[in-house]
Amino acid sequence: MTTYTLAGLSRYPRFPLLHETTPIERLARLEQHLGPALNGVQLYVKRDDHMRVGGGGNKLRKLEFLLGQALADGADTVITVGGLQSNHARLTAAAAALAGLQCELVLTRQVPRGDADYEHSGNVLLDELFGARVHALPGSVHGLSWANERAATLRAQGHKVAVLPTGGSTPLGSLGYAVCAQEIAQQSQQMGLTLSQVIVPNGSAGTHAGLSAGFAALGLNASLVRSHAVLAEAAVSRQRTWELAQQALALLGSEASIALEEIDVDGAQRGAGYGMPTAAMLDAVRLLARTQGLLLDPVYSGKAFAGMLADVAAGRYAPGQAILFVMTGGAPGLYAYREAFATPSL
Known part of the structure; x- marks a missing residue:
C-alpha cells in the first residue's frame, strides 16, 4: 500500500x-x-x-494556513475582501472569532443586485453575527487596494494587520x-x-x-x-x-x-x-x-x-x-x- x-x-x-x-x-x-x-x-x-x-466550506482549508501565518506574525486584526455574499468573508469572520482576532471585511457589490435578500440575508447576516466589521462598497471600488489602505490606517494606530486577498487564494x-x-x-x-x-x-x-x-x-x-x-x-x-x-x-x-x-x-x-x-x-x-x-x-x-x-x-x-x-x-x-x-x- x-x-x-x-x-x-x-x-x-x-x-x-x-x-x-x-x-x-x-x-x-x-x-x-x-x-x-x-x-x-x-x-x-x-x-x-x-x-x-x-x-x-473550502475556504477553511486555506484559512488554516493563512491564519496560522497571521498568528505567527503576531497579527491582532485580519482584513479580507470579496463580493457582498462572499463565502470566504463569512468563514474568515468565523475563523477570526475562534482565533481571537479582530476581523474587517471589504465587500464590493460585484453582482448587479440591490434587493433586501442579497443585501442583508445569507452570508451578510452571518458576517455580522460573527462580529466582523463590514465595509460594503460599490462594485467600482478595487477591494484589495481599499483593504490595504484600511490596513495602513490601523497599523498607524498600533495594530498588526494581515490582509488576505479574494478567496484566500x-x-x-x-x-x-x-x-x-x-x-x-x-x-x-x-x-x-x-x-x-x-x-x-x-x-x-x-x-x-x-x-x-x-x-x-x-x-x-x-x-x-x-x-x-x-x-x-x-x-x-x-x-x-x-x-x-x-x-x-x-x-x-x-x-x-x-x-x-x-x-x-x-x-x-x-x-x-x-x-x-x-x-x-x-x-x-x-x-x-x-x-x-x-x-x-x-x-x-x-x-x-x-x-x-x-x-x-x-x-x-x-x-x-x-x-x-x-x-x-x-x-x-x-x-x-x-x-x-x-x-x-x-
Whole structure:
C-alpha cells in the first residue's frame, strides 16, 4: 500500500479549523434517480461542506494556513475582501472569532443586485453575527487596494494587520487543498476506489491549484482535477490556476512540474457572470437536494455540479468510471437567492 504524505507541509504554521478528515460518500440515491442516463458512471462526493466552524466550506482549508501565518506574525486584526455574499468573508469572520482576532471585511457589490435578500440575508447576516466589521462598497471600488489602505490606517494606530486577498487564494492558502489532495489519495486507496476525475468550481483558483499541486507532489496526475469557471472566463482561470499551482509546488519543496495543458478548466457553466443564476445551476441544486438531502450553493458548487452532470450526459466518462465532486460549501448563500428559486426556471 502506497503512503501518501506531503512532507513539505510541516514547515508552515497552521491554525486548526477542520478537526478531522472530511468524508467521501457515494451519491447512491442520485445514481438511482439518473438510472440509465448515468451510463454506469459512479458518483462520489467529498464533504468539504462538512466542517464545524462557520457553516463549513473550502475556504477553511486555506484559512488554516493563512491564519496560522497571521498568528505567527503576531497579527491582532485580519482584513479580507470579496463580493457582498462572499463565502470566504463569512468563514474568515468565523475563523477570526475562534482565533481571537479582530476581523474587517471589504465587500464590493460585484453582482448587479440591490434587493433586501442579497443585501442583508445569507452570508451578510452571518458576517455580522460573527462580529466582523463590514465595509460594503460599490462594485467600482478595487477591494484589495481599499483593504490595504484600511490596513495602513490601523497599523498607524498600533495594530498588526494581515490582509488576505479574494478567496484566500494565495500560494500559501492553496496549500490547504494540497492537504485535501493528500486526503483524497489516502481515502480512495483505503476504499479501493480508482478515481477518474476530481471536480471543483473555480472562482479565485486556489482550490483547483492546490489540488493539482498536491496530486503532482504525491506523484499522481495534476490533470485528475477538472474545474468549472464561475468568476473569470475559462482561459483567465486556467492561467491563474496554473500559476498558483506552480507556486504551491515551490512552497511544498516539490520537484514535480505541471504543464499549462494539465490544468483543465471548463467555462460552459459560467452563464452571464459571477453570481448570476443559470437554469442548469437551479436544476442541479434542486436535484441534489431532492435526491440526497445535500445543499449546493448558487454561485460556486451549483454551477460546477451542473457542469459535472452535463459532462456525464455528454459521455465524457466511460461506464464503471468513478468521479468525485468536492462539495465546497456555501449553502448560506442560498438565502440570498430566494427569488431565483421561487420560479421553476429562468
